[in-house]
Structure formats: C-alpha cells, structure tokens
Amino acid sequence: xxxxxxxxxGVAGGASCAARLRRLDESTEIVxxxxxxxxxxxxxxxPYYVGGVIPDRAALLLETPERMHKRFGIDVRVRNEALRxxxxxxxxxxxxxxxxxxxxxYDVLVIAxxxxxxxxxxxGIDSPRVMTLWTVPDADRLRGMIQExxxxxxxxxxxGFIGLEMAENLHAAGLDVSLIEALDQVxxxxxxxxxxxxxGELLRNGVSLHLGDxxxxxxxxxxxxxxxxxxxxxxxxxxxxxxxxxRPNGALAxxxxxxxxxxxxxVTDAHRRTSDPNVYAVGDVAEVEDFVLGGRTMAPLAGxxxxxxxxxxxxxxxxxxxxxxxxxxxVAKVFGLAAAATGVNERTLTARGMVxxxxxxxxxxxxxxxxxxxxxxxxxxxxxxxxxxxxxxYGAQAVGKAGADKRIDVLATVMRLGGGVEALKRLELAxxxxxxxxxxxxxxxxxAAGNILSGLASFSEWDAIxxxxxxxxxxxxxxWERKAAPVPGVAEIVLGSLRDRxxxxxxxxxxxxxxxxxxxxxxxxxxxxxxxxxxxKIYPGGASFYHxxxxxxx
Ligand code: FAD
Numbered sequence: 276x277x278x279x280x281x282x283x284x285g286v287a288g289g290a291s292c293a294a295r296l297r298r299l300d301e302s303t304e305i306v307x308x309x310x311x312x313x314x315x316x317x318x319x320x321x322p323y324y325v326g327g328v329i330p331d332r333a334a335l336l337l338e339t340p341e342r343m344h345k346r347f348g349i350d351v352r353v354r355n356e357a358l359r360x361x362x363x364x365x366x367x368x369x370x371x372x373x374x375x376x377x378x379x380x381y382d383v384l385v386i387a388x389x390x391x392x393x394x395x396x397x398x399g400i401d402s403p404r405v406m407t408l409w410t411v412p413d414a415d416r417l418r419g420m421i422q423e424x425x426x427x428x429x430x431x432x433x434x435g436f437i438g439l440e441m442a443e444n445l446h447a448a449g450l451d452v453s454l455i456e457a458l459d460q461v462x463x464x465x466x467x468x469x470x471x472x473x474x475g476e477l478l479r480n481g482v483s484l485h486l487g488d489x490x491x492x493x494x495x496x497x498x499x500x501x502x503x504x505x506x507x508x509x510x511x512x513x514x515x516x517x518x519x520x521x522r523p524n525g526a527l528a529x530x531x532x533x534x535x536x537x538x539x540x541x542v543t544d545a546h547r548r549t550s551d552p553n554v555y556a557v558g559d560v561a562e563v564e565d566f567v568l569g570g571r572t573m574a575p576l577a578g579x580x581x582x583x584x585x586x587x588x589x590x591x592x593x594x595x596x597x598x599x600x601x602x603x604x605x606v607a608k609v610f611g612l613a614a615a616a617t618g619v620n621e622r623t624l625t626a627r628g629m630v631x632x633x634x635x636x637x638x639x640x641x642x643x644x645x646x647x648x649x650x651x652x653x654x655x656x657x658x659x660x661x662x663x664x665x666x667x668x669y670g671a672q673a674v675g676k677a678g679a680d681k682r683i684d685v686l687a688t689v690m691r692l693g694g695g696v697e698a699l700k701r702l703e704l705a706x707x708x709x710x711x712x713x714x715x716x717x718x719x720x721x722x723a724a725g726n727i728l729s730g731l732a733s734f735s736e737w738d739a740i741x742x743x744x745x746x747x748x749x750x751x752x753x754x755w756e757r758k759a760a761p762v763p764g765v766a767e768i769v770l771g772s773l774r775d776r777x778x779x780x781x782x783x784x785x786x787x788x789x790x791x792x793x794x795x796x797x798x799x800x801x802x803x804x805x806x807x808x809x810x811x812k813i814y815p816g817g818a819s820f821y822h823x824x825x826x827x828x829x
Pocket of ligand 1: 283284285286287288289308309310311318319320321322355356357358387388389390408409410437524527557558559560575576577578580581605
C-alpha cells in the first residue's frame with residue numbers, strides 16, 4: 276500500500292531521509308516541510324562564504340525545491356512551518372508560505388528540525404549588531420555588515436568550531452577579530468594542552484584572545500557594540516558573532532507529547548524511532564547512543580545527521596537499519612592548522628571519575644606530517660586515550676598543519692570497528708615520503724601505548740617541566756638543536772654520550788627526558804632504566820610539543 280511520509284526540516288537529516296526514501300521506493304508520497312527559504316544547503320560552508328573564501332553564494336545551495344521535485348519526486352515546501360502535531364489523528368498543522376494554516380496528514384512523520392544557536396538573556400543581546408550564523412540569511416546579514424556597512428572589527432563570543440571558523444574568515448575579510456571564551460581554552464572537545472596549540476595559532480594571526488572571561492553585557496555605542504566581560508575588560512567591535520552552543524528545536528515534539536530527554540532532545544531508539552512508532556527523529560534534534568561510553572547523548576554534527584536520515588528512511592521502507600551511535604568525530608580549520616578529534620577527551624573521562632593510570636592511560640606524540648627529508652613537512656601532534664587492557668580506544672585528538680584529519684579518520688575507523696592498541700600497531704597504512712612516514716604517527720601511537728601498558732615506557736605530564744621541582748629534566752638533543760629551540764632549566768647530555776655520562780645523574784631521582792619529538796627520549800629512557808634508574812619518564816611530544824604549548828596564552 277502506498278504510504279505518505281511527511282518530513283519536518285529540509286536540510287541535512289531531512290533532505291537525506293527524503294532522497295533515500297525515494298531511492299528505495301518510487302511509490303511513497305514524500306512531503307518535505309522547511310520553514311526557511313532554502314532546502315539542502317551547505318550550512319557548514321557558511322563561514323567560508325562570509326569570509327569570501329567561497330565567493331559564489333549559489334555554490335552553497337546544493338538543491339532547489341524544483342530540482343528535488345524533478346529528480347526525486349518530492350513535494351518540497353519551503354517557507355512552510357510545522358506548527359503542531361496531532362499524533363492521534365496523524366496530522367501536522369502547517370503555516371504555509373502565505374501565512375495560511377492547513378493540515379497535512381501522514382502515515383509516518385520524520386522530525387529533522389535541527390537545532391538553533393543559543394541566545395541567553397544577556398543584557399543587550401537583542402541588538403541587531405549581535406548576530407549568529409546558522410542560515411543563509413544569517414550569512415547574508417554578516418556579509419552585508421562587512422561589505423555594505425564596512426565593519427572593521429568583530430567580537431566573536433564562543434570558541435567552538437563555528438566561532439573559530441568565523442575568527443579565521445572574518446580575519447580573512449580584513450576585520451580585526453577578538454575572540455571571547457568563558458572557558459580557559461577554545462575548542463572544548465580538545466584537552467587543554469592540545470588547545471594550547473590553537474591558542475598560539477590564533478595569537479600569531481593577530482586574534483585578540485579573551486579566555487576564561489564570560490560576557491556580562493552588550494551595549495550599542497555609536498556604530499558598534501561594547502562587550503563587557505566579567506573581568507572588567509571591555510571589548511569594542513563593529514559587530515558581534517555569537518556562537519556559544521545550540522539547543523535542539525524540540526518544542527514541536529514536546530508539545531506533541533513525545534518522550535524528551537532533559538536537554539530537550541527527542542528520545543529515540545537505534546532505528547531512529549521516537550516513543551511513537553509512527554514518528555522518527557534524526558539529526559541535531561534527536562538524542563543518540565554515545566558510541567564510546569554508552570548511554571545517551573546529543574551530538575550536533577552533519578555526518579551523523581545525514582546518516583541518521585538514511586537509517587530512518589531504511590526503516591520506514593521496511594528494512595532493518597540500525598544507527599549504532601555517534602562518536603563525535605570532527606575536524607575544523609583554524610587558520611593554518613587543522614584540529615580534529617574522535618571519541619571522548621581526557622576531561623570527559625576524569626569528569627566520569629576515571630583516573631589516569633588506574634582506569635585509562637594517555638599518550639601524546641609528535642611526528643612530522645610526512646617524511647622529514649621531503650620538503651613541506653610540518654609538525655603533527657596526536658593524543659590518544661585508551662583503556663588499561665588496551666582493548667578500547669576512548670578517543671584521539673590531532674592538531675597540525677597537515678594530516679590531522681587523515682589520522683583522526685583512521686583512528687575513528689579503528690574505534691568504530693572495535694580495535695584497540697594492538698590494532699594500531701598492526702595497521703598497514705599508505706606510505707611514500709610526500710605523504711607519510713613508514714611508521715605512521717598512528718602506528719607510533721600504538722607502539723607508545725603498547726610500551727606504556729607493558730611497562731616499557733612511562734610519560735610525564737605535558738607541564739611537568741615547570742611543575743616537577745625535584746625531578747631532573749634531561750635534554751638529550753644535539754647542541755645545535757638545543758640552541759635553536761631551548762627549553763629552560765634542563766640538564767643537557769646528548770643521547771650519544773649518555774652511556775658515558777649517566778654517572779652525573781642521581782639514579783634515585785625522577786628523570787624526565789626530552790628530545791625533539793620523543794623517540795630519542797624513549798631510547799634514553801630505556802638506557803637509564805636498564806642501568807638502574809628507578810623513575811624515568813619521557814616528556815610527551817618532545818621539545819616540539821613543549822614549544823607549541825608553552826606561553827601562547829595571553
Ligand atoms: P539542520 O540541517 O539544521 O536542518 C533543520 C531544518 O529544520 C532547518 O532548516 C530549519 O529551518 C528546519 N525547521 C526547524 N523547525 C521547523 C518546523 N517547525 N517546520 C519546518 N521546518 C523546520 N557539522 C559538521 O559536522 N561539520 C562542520 O563543519 C559543520 N559546520 C557548521 C557550520 C555552521 C555555520 C553551522 C550552522 C553548522 C555546522 N555544522 C557542522 C553542524 C551541522 O550543520 C548540523 O549538525 C546539521 O546540519 C544538523 O542537521 P539537521 O538535519 O539535524 O538540522
């Protein structure tokens with residue numbers, strides 16, 4: 276029997292669901308309701324359009340209602356807002372493009388209404404100069420602010436991935452950029468030390484960084500806005516971009532009596548069904564299984580929204596398709612760097628009461644993005660979190676000019692397929708000098724993690740050099756390397772002389788060994804341990820990580 280599916284929301288999850296529904300069945304009647312002007316547009320590309328990197332606005336509009344109708348036979352209705360759902364009668368009340376209300380019956384309903392940027396009740400937030408970036412019209416307004424109203428400066432509130440992308444793009448458009456973040460770091464999915472690398476990049480690019488400082492008020496002043504911070508600092512800018520997080524657009528579902536979670540997300544099962552078997556929910560508005568730690572979570576990301584749309588369509592068309600959860604894999608461009616991560620970070624593990632050394636271990640590595648002797652290489656920093664039996668990878672984070680995305684994708688894949696530390700050691704990855712190293716940093720992470728688990732290696736904290744008062748910090752780099760990039764207050768014995776000169780060191784003291792990236796430190800540590808030194812640690816990521824993480828914060 277022919278069925279009718281009504282979808283609320285016509286971008287990532289909704290449009291994917293509609294297209295898959297049609298590919299699976301020619302006879303299903305599909306109505307796509309979108310309250311905005313556009314369907315299936317590239318919201319992830321909006322920051323780059325604002326910055327002029329994507330000059331052609333039309334490039335963002337991936338589909339038009341007409342084309343979706345022609346290609347997929349979908350009844351696409353833009354400027355049509357779903358107002359209410361009557362589940363007992365299986366109808367949606369809709370406000371149409373000209374303001375009239377009508378009822379749309381369904382056999383199956385898919386809610387893909389997404390999320391909206393937070394706008395908390397901060398005094399002055401209603402100023403038209405305090406903007407958000409979520410839709411194409413938002414991007415048009417911001418472009419207008421730059422091109423027509425000649426904005427010279429912007430204050431970005433929130434250092435998540437949209438805030439950081441906006442910092443880069445507004446800087447590219449010639450504006451002076453201030454970035455305000457209430458936490459002591461940007462990009463919360465990264466651990467603090469990994470975020471330090473981004474802080475350095477922001478400062479190098481002239482972004483004025485205000486960390487650990489919340490906004491108290493906005494006040495219009497002349498042609499701009501004065502942003503008052505908790506510290507008393509006042510930031511003046513021609514416009515403000517607010518990017519402090521999102522909330523799910525769950526009101527429609529809540530009013531319809533569907534089961535909701537405390538964060539306002541729609542409760543769903545693995546088939547993307549809600550508490551009503553005739554109603555599905557996908558994307559930002561719906562909760563998902565936390566793939567790494569179990570339990571339920573909200574994960575507003577484009578890839579998961581698209582895949583959930585497909586899973587819902589499969590199930591609607593009678594297939595048995597399961598969405599196995601979200602692990603939060605992401606990548607973001609921050610000026611010349613890429614920051615990428617998958618799974619959970621160390622902060623999340625410790626917030627759950629897990630203790631490093633007792634419940635999990637972590638390692639930080641530095642490697643060149645490809646063979647050091649081939650031109651154009653850059654430094655890549657990788658952090659890996661894993662269980663003490665080595666069977667589970669909790670998460671990974673990578674920051675670097677090149678190759679961060681590739682390594683995180685490999686690690687995300689290993690995690691998805693249930694691999695652990697052993698799998699990382701065994702991975703055979705593509706290698707040629709312009710692209711990688713024969714022992715890729717992902718393999719190296721497996722080797723280092725394996726050495727930790729088998730007691731062959733121990734790593735210090737990333738801030739151990741300044742914090743460990745009683746330890747000997749030993750630099751085993753060559754003289755020229757130390758002169759080029761000194762690390763203050765360290766003992767110096769080059770690796771080649773260590774066997775002859777180890778008598779200068781007290782074997783009963785903690786020794787933290789540092790080299791350029793970590794591999795010579797590992798060799799040195801093995802020498803000292805085998806000569807009776809009791810407490811030897813490798814400084815993680817070497818002097819490269821030390822320099823990338825120290826003193827970049829204002
Ligand atoms: P959306 O794609 O937001 O679609 C929901 C649609 O539902 C909206 O168009 C809305 O107008 C419509 N709607 C809501 N209520 C109703 C109603 N009552 N009636 C009719 N229509 C309704 N994610 C990444 O993974 N990587 C990135 O690089 C990335 N960059 C981003 C950059 C920006 C600027 C933005 C805004 C988001 C970015 N995201 C990124 C997040 C990603 O776009 C979202 O997670 C994804 O679009 C969610 O898909 P969705 O279908 O749940 O919601």
